[in-house]
Amino acid sequence: MEAKSDKGIILMNLGSPDSTAVPDVKRYLNEFLMDKRVIDYPYLFRLMLIKGIIVPRRAPKSAEAYKSIWWEEGSPLIALTKQLQNAVQHDLQMPVEISMRYGNPSQEDAYDKLLKQNPNLKEVILLPLYPHYAMSSYETAVEHAKAVHKKKKYPFTLNIVPPYYSEPDYINALAESMRPYVSQDFDHLLFSYHGVPERHIRKGDITGKHCLQVEDCCHVGSPAHEFCYRHQVFITSELVAEKLKIPREKWSVTFQSRLGREEWLKPYTAATLEELPKKGVKRLLVACPAFVSDCLETLEEIAVEGKHTFINSGGDSFTMIPCLNVHPLWVGAVVKWMTAMS
Numbered sequence: 623m624e625a626k627s628d629k630g631i632i633l634m635n636l637g638s639p640d641s642t643a644v645p646d647v648k649r650y651l652n653e654f655l656m657d658k659r660v661i662d663y664p665y666l667f668r669l670m671l672i673k674g675i676i677v678p679r680r681a682p683k684s685a686e687a688y689k690s691i692w693w694e695e696g697s698p699l700i701a702l703t704k705q706l707q708n709a710v711q712h713d714l715q716m717p718v719e720i721s722m723r724y725g726n727p728s729q730e731d732a733y734d735k736l737l738k739q740n741p742n743l744k745e746v747i748l749l750p751l752y753p754h755y756a757m758s759s760y761e762t763a764v765e766h767a768k769a770v771h772k773k774k775k776y777p778f779t780l781n782i783v784p785p786y787y788s789e790p791d792y793i794n795a796l797a798e799s800m801r802p803y804v805s806q807d808f809d810h811l812l813f814s815y816h817g818v819p820e821r822h823i824r825k826g827d828i829t830g831k832h833c834l835q836v837e838d839c840c841h842v843g844s845p846a847h848e849f850c851y852r853h854q855v856f857i858t859s860e861l862v863a864e865k866l867k868i869p870r871e872k873w874s875v876t877f878q879s880r881l882g883r884e885e886w887l888k889p890y891t892a893a894t895l896e897e898l899p900k901k902g903v904k905r906l907l908v909a910c911p912a913f914v915s916d917c918l919e920t921l922e923e924i925a926v927e928g929k930h931t932f933i934n935s936g937g938d939s940f941t942m943i944p945c946l947n948v949h950p951l952w953v954g955a956v957v958k959w960m961t962a963m964s
């Protein structure tokens with residue numbers, strides 16, 4: 623009989639509200655936006671801004687948006703993360719659980735479930751479902767996982783997978799998942815990434831003098847790249863475009879989901895979708911590699927709102943390429959990484 627593994631795996635994603643009811647969306651947005659790595663203003667100012675202005679205004683609109691994409695089994699992001707869990711579990715001996723940075727299932731739920739399955743658990747391998755490093759995504763997920771682990775004095779160690787934005791297995795899975803779409807006629811491929819404030823990029827610059835300060839900073843060698851979201855999304859896009867042999871003038875990178883009045887990474891996706899038809903781009907493909915699983919930001923902001931903007935601006939066809947979700951090559955990559963780390 624095969625010996626029981628003393629390791630377990632957690633796939634960690636961002637999370638969604640428990641339901642599309644406004645109070646649930648409010649609770650989720652409060653937790654999300656009160657995170658000091660997402661909105662990094664001083665605590666009291668953040669509290670007043672989030673609880674007094676942003677959440678009361680945003681929650682009803684967000685609830686409507688969630689309603690328009692909600693599945694019978696609940697949030698697409700959570701359902702797709704569960705599907706990934708099942709697919710990976712099928713090929714691995716170690717138990718696999720999922721956790722969400724905000725909402726449910728929580729990090730504690732995932733640790734407890736693993737421990738219940740094996741009280742002698744020695745190590746948990748944590749795979750954040752974010753390919754790129756950003757203070758507001760990968761960093762907050764990992765710091766949260768570490769904080770819960772420390773606070774509850776769990777008896778196992780944590781082994782965290784670093785950002786995989788340029789890992790050949792990830793790039794191969796992403797490129798192959800996109801190949802059926804780029805094999806048909808199209809005028810342009812847009813890589814639309816979740817945006818972040820430019821200030822976050824400068825704040826995360828470990829050299830203090832590189833990001834958004836040096837001409838073409840993301841393509842000039844620097845230790846800052848290890849923590850630079852902008853650099854990392856360019857690398858992903860370049861590697862995928864190279865693998866798919868898409869000429870440089872046929873693809874570009876934009877940033878979506880801006881919130882608030884600060885300057886965020888540019889160019890903005892919405893403005894680009896308006897401009898492209900005027901430049902002769904009529905048949906557009908859009909991929910969103912900041913997200914491993916399809917979610918509100920792809921299914922609503924891109925596939926519905928983005929399409930509307932593009933078609934109303936003179937575009938003819940708009941195709942959103944699905945996220946990796948449970949693509950067999952992605953499942954294979956995760957299984958390979960987990961096996962190598964165990």
Ligand SMILES: C=CC1=C(C)c2cc3[nH]c(cc4nc(cc5[nH]c(cc1n2)c(C)c5CCC(=O)O)C(CCC(=O)O)=C4C)c(C)c3C=C
Pocket residue numbers: 636637638639651660661680684697699752756758759816817818819851879881912913916917918919
């Ligand atoms: C200051 C605000 C935000 C930053 C910075 C931010 C960064 C960031 N977010 C993701 C991934 C996702 N974000 C999602 C939804 C979402 N994001 C924000 C705000 C910021 N995100 C809000 C307010 C929301 C909620 C929805 C809304 O009201 O518009 C999602 C989808 C969640 C779902 O349930 O489907 C994802 C995924 C990344 C990767 C990132 C930094 C790189």
Ligand SMILES: [Fe+2]
Pocket residue numbers: 816879
């Ligand atoms: Fe977000």
Ligand SMILES: [Fe+2]
Pocket residue numbers: 832833834839840846847850852853
């Ligand atoms: Fe940079």
